[in-house]
Amino acid sequence: MSEKTYALAGPIRKTCDLFRLLAGHEVLGLTPGEIAKGLSVSPSWVSVNLPALATTGYVEQVAGTNRWRLGVQFVRIATTVATNLNAAKRQLDDVSARYSVPL
Known part of the structure; x- marks a missing residue:
């Protein structure tokens, strides 16, 4: 018996990809450039979405740096x-x- 598959909206998929990318970088985090490269997105995607996601508590900026982590x-x-x-x-x-x- 096969599982039913569902289409996932692009922004949701990309956000899930971001969470997976940040996993394992809980201490030092990643730079916006590393995140953009790892997700194959533009730097503007990173600069718009990370601060917005930070309001949810699911990502945060590493204090005193330009790095981000879960x-x-x-x-x-x-x-x-x-x-x-x-x-x-x-x-x-x-x-x-x-x-x-x-x-």
């Missing part, structure tokens, strides 16, 4: 997912332990 919202999402997965694992471990006791 913002705190991604850390909050990752922390929430990790917390929920750990809780689910504990529940499964508890169930598994109860079922492993012989009759």
Whole structure:
């Protein structure tokens, strides 16, 4: 059975590509030029979109530099997912332990 595919609007796809590009550069970030090259977009795309996205908290400018990285919202999402997965694992471990006791 194949998954249904959906068309993704160009700007949304490009924004997702930006998030993937910035992943792994959480400390030093990337320069606007590196971002433009990595996404195959114009420098003007970068200069318009990064400040706009910064208002959401999903990207941020590295303090005192002209470099950009993923913002705190991604850390909050990752922390929430990790917390929920750990809780689910504990529940499964508890169930598994109860079922492993012989009759």
